[in-house]
Amino acid sequence: xxxxxxxxxxxxxxxxxxxxxxxxxxxxxxxxxxxxxxxxxxxxxxxxxxxxxxxxxxxxxxxxxxxxxxxxxxxxxxxxxxxxxxxxxxxxxxxxxxxxxxxxxxxxxxxxxxxxxxxxxxxxxxxxxxxxxxxxxxxxxxxxxxxxxxxxxxxxxxxxxxxxxxxxxxxxxxxxxxxxxxxxxxxxxxxxxxxxxxxxxxxxxxxxxxxxxxxxxxxxxxxxxxxxxxxxxxxxxxxxxxxxxxxxxxxxxxxxxxxxxxxxxxxxxxxxxxxxxxxxxxxxxxxxxxxxxxxxxxxxxxxxxxxxxxxxxxxxxxxxxxxxxxxxxxxxxxxxxxxxxxxxxxxxxxxxxxxxxxxxxxxxxxxxxxxxxxxxxxxxxxxxxxxxxxxxxxxxxxxxxxxxxxxxxxxxxxxxxxxxxxxxxxxxxxxxxxxxxxxxxxxxxxxxxxxxxxxxxxxxxxxxxxxxxxxxxxxxxxxxxxxxxxxxxxxxxxxxxxxxxxxxxxxxxxxxxxxxxxxxxxxxxxxxxxxxxxxxxxxxxxxxxxxxxxxxxxxxxxxxxxxxxxxxxxxxxxxxxxxxxxxxxxxxxxxxxxxxxxxxxxxxxxxxxxxxxxxxxxxxxxxxxxxxxxxxxxxxxxxxxxxxxxxxxxxxxxxxxxxxxxxxxxxxxxxxxxxxxxxxxxxxxxxxxxxxxxxxxxxxxxxxxxxxxxxxxxxxxxxxxxxxxxxxxxxxxxxxxxxxxxxxxxxxxxxxxxxxxxxxxxxxxxxxxxxxxxxxxxxxxxxxxxxxxxxxxxxxxxxxxxxxxxxxxxxxxxxxxxxxxxxxxxxxxxxxxxxxxxxxxxxxxxxxxxxxxxxxxxxxxxxxxxxxxxxxxxxxxxxxxxxxxxxxxxxxxxxxxxxxxxxxxxxxxxxxxxxxxxxxxxxxxxxxxxxxxxxxxxxxxxxxxxxxxxxxxxxxxxxxxxxxxxxxxxxx
Numbered sequence: 001x002x003x004x005x006x007x008x009x010x011x012x013x014x015x016x017x018x019x020x021x022x023x024x025x026x027x028x029x030x031x032x033x034x035x036x037x038x039x040x041x042x043x044x045x046x047x048x049x050x051x052x053x054x055x056x057x058x059x060x061x062x063x064x065x066x067x068x069x070x071x072x073x074x075x076x077x078x079x080x081x082x083x084x085x086x087x088x089x090x091x092x093x094x095x096x097x098x099x100x101x102x103x104x105x106x107x108x109x110x111x112x113x114x115x116x117x118x119x120x121x122x123x124x125x126x127x128x129x130x131x132x133x134x135x136x137x138x139x140x141x142x143x144x145x146x147x148x149x150x151x152x153x154x155x156x157x158x159x160x161x162x163x164x165x166x167x168x169x170x171x172x173x174x175x176x177x178x179x180x181x182x183x184x185x186x187x188x189x190x191x192x193x194x195x196x197x198x199x200x201x202x203x204x205x206x207x208x209x210x211x212x213x214x215x216x217x218x219x220x221x222x223x224x225x226x227x228x229x230x231x232x233x234x235x236x237x238x239x240x241x242x243x244x245x246x247x248x249x250x251x252x253x254x255x256x257x258x259x260x261x262x263x264x265x266x267x268x269x270x271x272x273x274x275x276x277x278x279x280x281x282x283x284x285x286x287x288x289x290x291x292x293x294x295x296x297x298x299x300x301x302x303x304x305x306x307x308x309x310x311x312x313x314x315x316x317x318x319x320x321x322x323x324x325x326x327x328x329x330x331x332x333x334x335x336x337x338x339x340x341x342x343x344x345x346x347x348x349x350x351x352x353x354x355x356x357x358x359x360x361x362x363x364x365x366x367x368x369x370x371x372x373x374x375x376x377x378x379x380x381x382x383x384x385x386x387x388x389x390x391x392x393x394x395x396x397x398x399x400x401x402x403x404x405x406x407x408x409x410x411x412x413x414x415x416x417x418x419x420x421x422x423x424x425x426x427x428x429x430x431x432x433x434x435x436x437x438x439x440x441x442x443x444x445x446x447x448x449x450x451x452x453x454x455x456x457x458x459x460x461x462x463x464x465x466x467x468x469x470x471x472x473x474x475x476x477x478x479x480x481x482x483x484x485x486x487x488x489x490x491x492x493x494x495x496x497x498x499x500x501x502x503x504x505x506x507x508x509x510x511x512x513x514x515x516x517x518x519x520x521x522x523x524x525x526x527x528x529x530x531x532x533x534x535x536x537x538x539x540x541x542x543x544x545x546x547x548x549x550x551x552x553x554x555x556x557x558x559x560x561x562x563x564x565x566x567x568x569x570x571x572x573x574x575x576x577x578x579x580x581x582x583x584x585x586x587x588x589x590x591x592x593x594x595x596x597x598x599x600x601x602x603x604x605x606x607x608x609x610x611x612x613x614x615x616x617x618x619x620x621x622x623x624x625x626x627x628x629x630x631x632x633x634x635x636x637x638x639x640x641x642x643x644x645x646x647x648x649x650x651x652x653x654x655x656x657x658x659x660x661x662x663x664x665x666x667x668x669x670x671x672x673x674x675x676x677x678x679x680x681x682x683x684x685x686x687x688x689x690x691x692x693x694x695x696x697x698x699x700x701x702x703x704x705x706x707x708x709x710x711x712x713x714x715x716x717x718x719x720x721x722x723x724x725x726x727x728x729x730x731x732x733x734x735x736x737x738x739x740x741x742x743x744x745x746x747x748x749x750x751x752x753x754x755x756x757x758x759x760x761x762x763x764x765x766x767x768x769x770x771x772x773x774x775x776x777x778x779x780x781x782x783x784x785x786x787x788x789x790x791x792x793x794x795x796x797x798x799x800x801x802x803x804x805x806x807x808x809x810x811x812x813x814x815x816x817x818x819x820x821x822x823x824x825x826x827x828x829x830x831x832x833x834x835x836x837x838x839x840x841x842x843x844x845x846x847x848x849x850x851x852x853x854x855x856x857x858x859x860x861x862x863x864x865x866x867x868x869x870x871x872x873x874x875x876x877x878x879x880x881x882x883x884x885x886x887x888x889x890x891x892x893x894x895x896x897x898x899x900x901x902x903x904x905x906x907x908x909x910x911x912x913x914x915x916x917x918x919x920x921x922x923x924x925x926x927x928x929x930x931x932x933x934x935x936x937x938x939x940x941x942x943x944x945x946x947x948x949x950x951x952x953x954x955x956x957x958x959x960x961x962x963x964x965x966x967x968x969x970x971x972x
Contacts, residue, residue, distance in 0.1 A: 010137060343554070364539035387543070387546035389538060485570060496702065572900060697712065708889065716920060781797060857894050914940075
C-alpha cells in the first residue's frame, strides 16, 4: 500500500495566490483558484509514476470552526486574517473538484487537516504501507520516519530546485537541527508567529535545537533549567516555562482522530468521465477539459449531454443536482451578497478589526543572520503572502542602492533586514558598512526563490518602484498586490502616499521619512540612518502595508472593482517597471545643436520684443511685461492679481495674440522656445543614466483621475507633437545601433470612443468607411462637399470635434478659432442638431454625476467628483464639463493600458524581439532589431486594435498607425 495524503488547504492557497483572478463568464463566480487546484491535482497524479505511484489517495481539508487547540490557548491563530472575499466561494468548489476527480475529500469539525493527515499516516504505517504527505508545512515534518515509511513531498515549484522535492530525515534536520522525533520540542521552544504559538520569547530554531539535542525533551530541559550557564537564556526558560508546555500541546499533532473512513476506503479509483466532465463544463474550464479529454480518450460533450450520466454525477458536481445547485448558489451569494450586503459588511468588519490592532514598534525584529531570515521566509510560505518594502538611498530606482528590506506577514508583526547601512563613506559591497548586517549577496540568494515564487503573494505599496529596483539586483518578482493601486482602483487619486492612506484608514500616519533623514542641505540617505532607527521605520511600513491590504482588498468585491484592479491596474505595474528599466536612447549632439539654435532664435525674439515695446525690459518679468502691455500700451482686457500686479499668464497672452497684438505673439514664441530649452534640449542630457547610457522616465500609474499615465523626471509626454520645434526634439530620441524605433499611434481614439458611448451613427458610419472624420463633420454641419473642401472649413470642424469632447463653450471656441462668440455659439448649436446623440450623452453624464458623484469608463473605472453638487457655480460647471470628457478619455486610457499588458506576451508568442520603451498619450514606442520591423508592426497593431475585447465589443473600428524609423519623429 502507498497512501498519498494531500494537504488540500495548502493547495487551495497556493492555487489562489499563484494565478490571476478568474471569474466564470456566465455569472461572474470566482473560479481561478478552483482551476489552479484542478491543474495541480491532475499534475500530481501524473507526476507520481512507477514506484512512487500511490495505491490509495485522499485530499484533506481544514473544516470551519474551532479545534481543541483553541481550548488549550485562546489566542491560537488569532492573528491570521480571514480568507480573501474572492476565495471564500471557492472553498466548497475545491471539495467538489476533488470528488469530480474521484478522490475522497475529507474534513472533520473540531480537527485540523494536519491531525487527520497524521492519523491516516499512522494507520497506513501500522498496516505495513508507506505514506507520502503532499505538503511543505513544517508542522507535518514531525511525522517523517527514518525508515522512509512516511515522507513528505513538496510539489510547489521553486527556482533552482527540482519540481518534486522529497522531504526526509536529512531535509528535516537541515531545517530544524534535530531529527523528526524532536521537531515538536524545537517548535515548542521557538514558537510560531504565523499560528500565534507563543514559544519562549527570544529563543530561535538554532538555540532550541542546541537545547533539545542536549536535554532531549521540553520536560527534561525545564527540570534541568538551573544547569544552563547563560543567564538570559536560563531566565527566559524559567519565566516562560508554562508557555513552552502550552506550545508543545499546540504543535503536537493528534494521531487518534476518529476518522469515519478506514484506510482501505481510500483505495485509488480511476477517473470517471461522467463525474469529471460535467463539473469542468459547469466551471467553464475549456483548456483543462481539452487536456483531460485527450488523456482519457473521451469526448466531454458526450458525457455532458447524457442525462443518465449527469444523474450519476457526484453530489458536489456543480450544476447537475439539487445539492450541487444549492452549493453553487450559496457560494455565489457569499461572493456577491444579496444586494452586495454581505461583502460590504465583510469589508467593514475587516476595517474595524484591522484598525483595532495596535502598532507596537518595540515588537519589530531586526534580521541579522541566515537563520532569522529563513524563519521569515518560512512564515511567508506558511501563510501564502508577505508584505514587503525596500529601503534605498534615493527616489530613482535606476540609480539608488538597496539599503534594506522589510517584511510583515500579519498586522502587528514586522521585521527589517539591513543590508547597506554605513558607518560613514563607503558602498554597500564593502568598506564602511555598519556591523550586524547580512552579506547582501547571501541575503538576496535566499530571497530570490521567495520573490520569484508565483504561489506566494508579495504585497507592496507602489510595487513599480520595488520591482524596478529589485530587477537591477537580479531578483525577479512574481505574484504581487499593491495597496497604492488598490486605493487608486477604489478611490482614484484621492490618496497618494502611505501616510495619507494610513491616516485615513488606520488612524495612524506612521513615521515621517523627513523625521528620519531630515531635509534640505542636512538631509542624509537611508544608508546613513542607524540600523535600529531604520528598522522601526521600515518594519512599520510593511506592517502598515499588510493592514491596508486587509482593509482595501475586500472592498474590490464589495464595490465591484475586482475586474478593473485584476485585469488593468495590477498587471500593468510590472509592465511599466520593465519599460522604465529599459529607458530610451538620446543623441546628445542633436540636443546640443538644438539648444544653440533655440538660444539664437530666443535672442532674436527678445530683440524684436524690445523693438515692439519701444524699450528694453526683462521678458521673464511678469511685472515689467504687464506694465508695458496694460499701462504703457493701454491694451484692454487686463486683470490684476491679488498682489496688484497685472496678470500675464499664457491664457492672457494667447488672447492678446489672437487679437493681433504683435508683442504678445512674440512673448508667447519666446516663452515656448525657452521652455523647450529648459525642459528638454538643455535638461535631457543630465538625465542620461551613467550605467545604461539611456534616459529613464518614471511613469505614475495612480495620479490622474481618468486613468491616464503621467511621465516625470523627465516628462516625455509634453513634447509638442504639432509644432516644428517639438518635432525637432523628437529627432534626438534615436534607436540604439542595429535597431529601429516603431511608433504605433491610435488614430482619433477619443472620437471613436465617443461614437461608441454616445451611439452616434453618423460618426460610426464614417469610421467604418474610413472617411476623414473632420471633413465629414464639416460636410454635415456646413453643407460643404468633402471633395475640395477648404482647409479652414475642415479646421473649424476639427476644433469643434475635439472641443465638444472637452465640453468647450462658445467663448472657448471663439478664442480658439478667432471668431465672434455668437458665430461660435451657432457652430455648436448646428453641431448638436446634426449629431443629437451627443447632446443626449452630455445631458445624461451631467445627470449621472449629480446623482452618483461619479461617472464610469466602459471598463468600469469610477471617476469620482465629490464636488458634483457644489454650491459654487464655477465648481459645478467644471464638474459638468469633466463628467462629459472623463468617460471618453478614461476609456481611451484603459484601452491603451490593456494593450500594454497584452503586448509583451503576444510579441513573445510570435517570437519577435521587441522592447516597449515609451507610452505617450495614445502612442507606444518600441525598439526592434533592424530588419524585423515588418514582422513586429502587424502584431503590435493587432494587439492595440483588439485591446478592448473581450471585455467590451466596440461598435466602431479601432485604427492604429504604425511606422518604423531611426528616430522618433520620423517613425511618428
